[in-house]
Amino acid sequence: MKAALLTGIKQFEIKQIPEIGIVNDTDVLIRIKTVGVCGSDIHYYTTGRIGSQIVEFPFIIGHEAAGIVEKIGNKVTCVKPGQRIAIDPAVSCGHCDQCLAGREHTCRKLLFLGCPGQLGGCLSEFIVLPEKCCYPITDSMTFEQAALSEPLAIGVYSVERSMPYIKDNIAILGAGPIGMSVFHVLRTKNTGDVYITDKIENRLQAAKKLNPKWMGNPDRLDIVKEISGIEPLLLDIVYECSGNPQAIAQGIHLLKPGGKLIITGIPEIDEITFPIHELRRKEITIINIRRQVHCTQKAIDLLASKKINMDSMATHRFTLEETQKAFDLVANYKDGVMKAMINFE
Ligand SMILES: [Zn+2]
Ligand SMILES: [Zn+2]
Incomplete structure (x- = not known):
């Protein structure tokens, strides 16, 4: 073979x-x-x-x-x-x-x-x-859709673990396949505004279809300044989906006291630093995502039912x-x- x-x-x-x-x-x-x-x-x-x-x-x-x-x-x-x-x-x-x-x-x-x-x-x-x-899988599902259920399951699990409340305001840092999987899943829930960032313009354009409140490129804009300008009380949940170490600090700056930082991205380096005092004073919860568990069937069902495309x-x-x-x-x-x-x- x-x-x-x-x-x-x-x-x-x-x-x-x-x-x-x-x-x-x-x-x-x-x-x-x-x-x-x-x-x-x-x-x-x-x-x-x-x-x-x-x-x-x-x-x-x-x-x-x-x-x-x-x-x-x-x-x-x-x-x-x-x-x-x-x-x-x-x-x-x-x-x-x-x-x-x-x-x-x-x-x-x-x-x-x-x-x-x-x-x-x-x-x-x-x-x-x-x-x-x-x-x-059902006959109507393509093999490509079936294979995409794997990254989608990680999005399902990330959202499940973050337990968003109705109207929670959210940022997704990184609009690659995992960030977009998270975004798709959030769109099946009744959350508040979604802010999304990426360094690649066409990824932001792709994210636009899911109707974010705001999107921006961290290479061109101070995303913390921009988002906190629109949302002075800051955000409830940030999903780090880029693997970029700087995004962890951005996430902490963007969260309101009691906020949740969900780390789904995989960094290329072995150690990262972050602003510990801000993290501590805001009492931010960090949730690490290790792939997913028990979410494969849920992802397949979301795709098969066309709730997510x-x-x-x-x-x-x-x-x-x-x-x-x-x-x-x-x-x-x-x-x-x-x-x-x-x-x-
Ligand atoms: Zn994968
Ligand atoms: Zn075991």
């Missing part, structure tokens, strides 16, 4: 790798149809690591996927061969303290698709996952052979790319 192997920094090779098959009774062999290129994949592509998770080359990355069930193990009951599915890329053990507490996403033995030292990724014609990672997020399409091109495009934010999709024949 064919796969895109990451063989070095910014280097992919398309190669034949040994066929894989069912090992456990609960395994499902999946024929991959679509893979979305995620910001976290880009970290592995450009730097070979995220924090202490370091790629040993060659390695297959990719975790935002949808496909068709090819074969199932003897004990599989929730999917059958030929079924179209979305994939939850997190394989939890089901037995540790975290799993038993309903925190499968921080499972002590978590194996995450396309994560170094854990599991090979889905930029491969076939993958094997336990049935609990397989979510049947993220189709315009998939801006570019490539074949498996063109994986390198897709990653270069996303890594360099070229050609107005939001999300690149790799479609298998």
Whole structure:
């Protein structure tokens, strides 16, 4: 079977790798149809690591996927061969303290698709996952929509954990796929005004469709000054979705006393500093988001019911052979790319 192997920094090779098959009774062999290129994949592509998770080359990355069930193990009951599915890329053990507490996403033995030292990724014609990672989709849902349910689930979870009240005023820092997922989910709720920032103009233009109260580019404007001019009492919730360390400080400046800072973005560096006294005096709550848990089905339902339409997020399409091109495009934010999709024949 064919796969895109990451063989070095910014280097992919398309190669034949040994066929894989069912090992456990609960395994499902999946024929991959679509893979979305995620910001976290880009970290592995450009730097070979995220924090202490370091790629040993060659390695297959990719975790935002949808496909068709090819074969199932003897004990599989929730999917059958030929079924179209979305994939939850997190394989939890089901037995540790975290799993038993309903925190499968921080499972002590978590194996995450396309994560170094854990599991090979889905930029491969076939993958094997336990049935609990397989979510049947309706015939009307496209594979691209199914793959987009993965980043959307992170938006669903970020909003769930932040527990917004009716009329809460909110900022989203970063209008990439995760920031937009958060925005889409907020639009299904009865919150107040939404302010959104990004350094890329066409991302702001894309965000405009969701009708923000205000949007601005932090490279051109003092966004704290601008937003606090409109909202003198400041904001209830800020979602940091850019990974930019400066955005953390901006978020703290933008929050009112008792506000909540939700950190969903992944920084490229290992340590960041922030204004501790302002954080303390305002008694701001910081909530870190580690991917998501129990939100895959909710994301699929939001897309299937058309309460959320993220189709315009998939801006570019490539074949498996063109994986390198897709990653270069996303890594360099070229050609107005939001999300690149790799479609298998
Ligand atoms: Zn992702
Ligand atoms: Zn566990």
